[in-house]
Amino acid sequence: METQELGANAAGGPDGEPFNLRASSYFLLQAEHCCTACGQASRVYALAVPPGHESTEADLDLDDIDADSPGLDAQAFRDWLFSPARWQAIDGPAMISSIRALSPSVAHALRALAPRFRPNPERGGQWSNFCEHCDAPIWDGALFPTPGQAFCPRDAEAASHIAARPVDAPFEAYFGMCWTDSYRNKWPLFSRMGYDCAEDE
Numbered sequence: 700m701e702t703q704e705l706g707a708n709a710a711g712g713p714d715g716e717p718f719n720l721r722a723s724s725y726f727l728l729q730a731e732h733c734c735t736a737c738g739q740a741s742r743v744y745a746l747a748v749p750p751g752h753e754s755t756e757a758d759l760d761l762d763d764i765d766a767d768s769p770g771l772d773a774q775a776f777r778d779w780l781f782s783p784a785r786w787q788a789i790d791g792p793a794m795i796s797s798i799r800a801l802s803p804s805v806a807h808a809l810r811a812l813a814p815r816f817r818p819n820p821e822r823g824g825q826w827s828n829f830c831e832h833c834d835a836p837i838w839d840g841a842l843f844p845t846p847g848q849a850f851c852p853r854d855a856e857a858a859s860h861i862a863a864r865p866v867d868a869p870f871e872a873y874f875g876m877c878w879t880d881s882y883r884n885k886w887p888l889f890s891r892m893g894y895d896c897a898e899d900e
């Protein structure tokens with residue numbers, strides 16, 4: 700079993716699938732965040748993947764469900780939930796957070812490139828940034844969802860302060876949260892990575 704090679708990082712998915720996202724390369728993003736514990740600016744890190752990455756989580760796109768429809772019925776939801784993992788290529792870029800597992804090669808690369816981004820034993824081994832001054836964990840919710848936060852720049856000017864380092868090596872992860880280009884507020888960030896997003900319609 701591949702999972703045995705994951706060692707302490709074997710948490711992965713709820714059904715034991717080690718990963719729900721893979722790509723032939725990835726980006727290490729670096730930004731700055733003001734630590735609420737010590738008040739100092741700390742470097743923080745995030746991971747993103749280019750268009751053409753693959754995910755097993757793409758089957759159920761909630762955005763496609765009409766607001767007036769009753770949504771999936773219970774049986775359809777069960778079918779989806781218990782169906783075997785199916786890899787699907789995704790057209791756009793994506794950034795991930797609430798990361799539960801990374802492949803050993805990616806974890807190894809991060810130890811050198813971003814040592815303060817590491818599994819947090821107090822949160823079940825979920826990958827977390829830690830302040831470079833006081834070592835307090837920095838919650839993903841303080842970095843990702845809201846415009847103005849480190850990994851949600853409002854515009855190109857704000858995004859220009861983010862370093863996007865391409866890493867030409869295979870990437871595998873089990874994420875809890877995936878920020879695709881359906882999140883319009885991530886467009887300035889994706890543009891910084893070299894991918895300009897536009898309206899579908």
Ligand SMILES: [Zn+2]
Nearest residue numbers: 734737830833
């Ligand atoms: Zn701090």
